Amino acid sequence: xxxxxxxxxxxxxxxxxxxxxxxxxxxxxxxxxxxxxxxxxxxxxxxxxxxxxxxxxxxxxxxxxxxxxxxxxxxxxxxxxxxxxxxxxxxxxxxxxxxxxxxxxxxxxxxxxxxxx
Amino acid sequence: xxxxxxxxxxxxxxxxxxxxxxxxxxxxxxxxxxxxxxxxxxxxxxxxxxxxxxxxxxxxxxxxxxxxxxxxxxxxxxxxxxxxxxxxxxxxxxxxxxxxxxxxxxxxxxxxxxxxxxxxxxxxxxxxxxxxxxxxxxxxxxxxxxxxxxxxxxxxxxxxxxxxxxxxxxxxxxxxxxxxxxxxxxxxxxxxxxxxxxxxxxxxxxxxxxxxxxxxxxxxxxxxxxxxxxxxxxxxx
Amino acid sequence: xxxxxxxxxxxxxxxxxxxxxxxxxxxxxxxxxxxxxxxxxxxxxxxxxxxxxxxxxxxxxxxxxxxxxxxxxxxxxxxxxxxxxxxxxxxxxxxxxxxxxxxxxxxxxxxxxxxxxxxxxxxxxxxxx
Numbered sequence: 067x068x069x070x071x072x073x074x075x076x077x078x079x080x081x082x083x084x085x086x087x088x089x090x091x092x093x094x095x096x097x098x099x100x101x102x103x104x105x106x107x108x109x110x111x112x113x114x115x116x117x118x119x120x121x122x123x124x125x126x127x128x129x130x131x132x133x134x135x136x137x138x139x140x141x142x143x144x145x146x147x148x149x150x151x152x153x154x155x156x157x158x159x160x161x162x163x164x165x166x167x168x169x170x171x172x173x174x175x176x177x178x179x180x181x182x183x
Numbered sequence: 184x185x186x187x188x189x190x191x192x193x194x195x196x197x198x199x200x201x202x203x204x205x206x207x208x209x210x211x212x213x214x215x216x217x218x219x220x221x222x223x224x225x226x227x228x229x230x231x232x233x234x235x236x237x238x239x240x241x242x243x244x245x246x247x248x249x250x251x252x253x254x255x256x257x258x259x260x261x262x263x264x265x266x267x268x269x270x271x272x273x274x275x276x277x278x279x280x281x282x283x284x285x286x287x288x289x290x291x292x293x294x295x296x297x298x299x300x301x302x303x304x305x306x307x308x309x310x311x312x313x314x315x316x317x318x319x320x321x322x323x324x325x326x327x328x329x330x331x332x333x334x335x336x337x338x339x340x341x342x343x344x345x346x347x348x349x350x351x352x353x354x355x356x357x358x359x360x361x362x363x364x365x366x367x368x369x370x371x372x373x374x375x376x377x378x379x380x381x382x383x384x385x386x387x388x389x390x391x392x393x394x395x396x397x398x399x400x401x402x403x404x405x406x407x408x409x410x411x412x413x414x415x416x417x418x419x420x
Numbered sequence: 421x422x423x424x425x426x427x428x429x430x431x432x433x434x435x436x437x438x439x440x441x442x443x444x445x446x447x448x449x450x451x452x453x454x455x456x457x458x459x460x461x462x463x464x465x466x467x468x469x470x471x472x473x474x475x476x477x478x479x480x481x482x483x484x485x486x487x488x489x490x491x492x493x494x495x496x497x498x499x500x501x502x503x504x505x506x507x508x509x510x511x512x513x514x515x516x517x518x519x520x521x522x523x524x525x526x527x528x529x530x531x532x533x534x535x536x537x538x539x540x541x542x543x544x545x546x547x548x549x
Contacts, residue, residue, distance in 0.1 A: 070491065074380055074381045074382050074384070074386065075381065075382035075384075075386030075387065076380060076386060076415065076416075076419060078386065079386045079412075080416070083504075083505055083508075086498075086501045086505065087502075087505065089498070090498045090501070090502065093494060093498065097491075097535060105538060108479060109479065110471075110472055110475065111464070111467075111472050111475075111529045112468070112537070114464070114471075115468070115471075116526075117516035131458070135454070138451040138454050139445045139451070140310070140445075141446070141448075141451065142451055145444060145447075145448070147382065147387075148344065148347040148348050148387075149347050149348075150465065151348070151349075151350075168455075169516055170434055170455065170458050172462075173458055173459070173462055174458050174462075176462075176465070177458075177461055177462045177464060177465055180465070181464065181465060187435070192424075194422050196422075199422075202422075203422070203424075204422055204424070225535070251431070254430065254431055254432040255431070255432040275424065276424065278424050278426040278430075278431070279426050280423070281422065281423045282422045282424060284422065341431065343426070343428055343431075343437070343440075346426035346428075352518050389440055389508055390436070390440070390504055390508070390517070391436045391437060391439075391440045392434070392435070392436030392437075392517060393431070393434075393436060393437065395436075396432070396434055396436070403514060403515070405514055405517075406514040409507065409513075409514055412508060413508075413509075
């Protein structure tokens with residue numbers, strides 16, 4: 067069974083790099099703000115909740131979610147393409163990864179968007 | 184003169200069919216200045232006539248004697264025994280290709296990838312009637328580090344990505360593609376990009392740099408792939 | 421005809437091999453973490469009690485130690501990723517890939533120490549109760 071891929075790996079390559087750069091920036095902010103590094107400390111509801119309820123952080127976290135999911139699953143897809151050669155197996159894994167990504171995206175979005183402290 | 188131990192991979196399709204091959208050891212008195220090819224020739228002529236390997240020019244230009252020497256690809260004729268720095272020397276056929284016999288591998292899939300990228304000058308405008316197509320010295324300089332390739336297969340055979348994905352065009356074919364794509368006289372980019380802008384083409388490379396380490400002519404196939412990616416990116420945007 | 425199995429450890433390693441292998445390994449570990457992270461943080465919608473309960477579990481000493489490893493994975497993957505981007509988009513990057521690797525790893529190690537040392541002290545405190 068053939069399944070159509072039109073970009074030939076170009077968009078996978080390009081967006082892996084773009085989301086990669088974005089993730090580095092987002093992560094540095096995440097470590098500094100959420101985890102209060104280099105000082106550190108215990109994370110409780112009282113510490114995190116007020117910040118997560120603001121619109122700015124909702125946008126930040128949604129961007130984080132989308133970039134991380136795309137970058138991670140696209141990375142797995144690249145590794146799969148190296149080692150799995152059957153078109154049928156590739157197709158099932160591809161749709162499997164898409165489904166997993168969608169579930170995690172929804173799970174993340176229903177955590178972030180409606181949140182009130 | 185110094186005695187070295189050579190551990191050479193042996194596989195005879197008539198006797199060893201179904202096995203993973205075997206290793207045969209030869210003790211050889213190596214004379215000053217001998218290359219690995221000299222040693223192999225010495226073994227074949229004076230010790231064991233059944234040892235099979237490819238050779239032609241013995242001067243690093245024909246690209247026939249590519250093999251894995253102490254775990255790294257190179258040309259036997261350009262490898263000085265003294266420079267290897269070990270008393271025990273392991274010699275294996277190029278990996279990633281099927282072994283026909285001993286150190287001889289089936290290069291057919293490698294050539295197929297090469298033909299796929301159209302490794303020749305493609306032109307649509309007719310040449311000047313009174314002379315050949317001219318190229319400025321600056322444009323000619325762009326091809327340095329691209330045209331010297333011998334097609335020995337050392338790079339493609341060293342590539343972990345090629346080991347995993349046998350449909351990957353591989354560093355050698357992509358270096359050739361870059362050589363012709365960067366040529367100021369070539370007009371075949373539109374045809375060539377269809378082949379290389381593919382999940383088994385330029386985007387498959389994971390910049391591991393084994394090809395650069397392996398190339399006996401010190402060429403840089405990774406650089407060629409990166410240049411092709413930039414050309415494809417410019418073309419797409 | 422026989423095909424010799426191409427086993428990575430049977431071929432000579434160099435900076436590029438190590439960079440690539442670690443990039444894959446850390447990348448695959450990070451995707452597992454991402455799934456776990458999304459699931460754990462989802463508990464915040466259950467209010468303070470539910471969130472503090474699950475956060476209590478993931479802030480036990482063993483998790484605090486694993487988190488230092490996580491920081492290492494993230495920093496390695498991030499800075500080797502930046503190395504790949506520099507290699508692909510700079511003029512002389514391909515030739516200088518080993519030097520770029522050294523520079524990126526130096527930055528990653530410094531950041532690892534800046535972040536990791538307080539995390540380790542925190543771990544020791546948690547261990548002491």
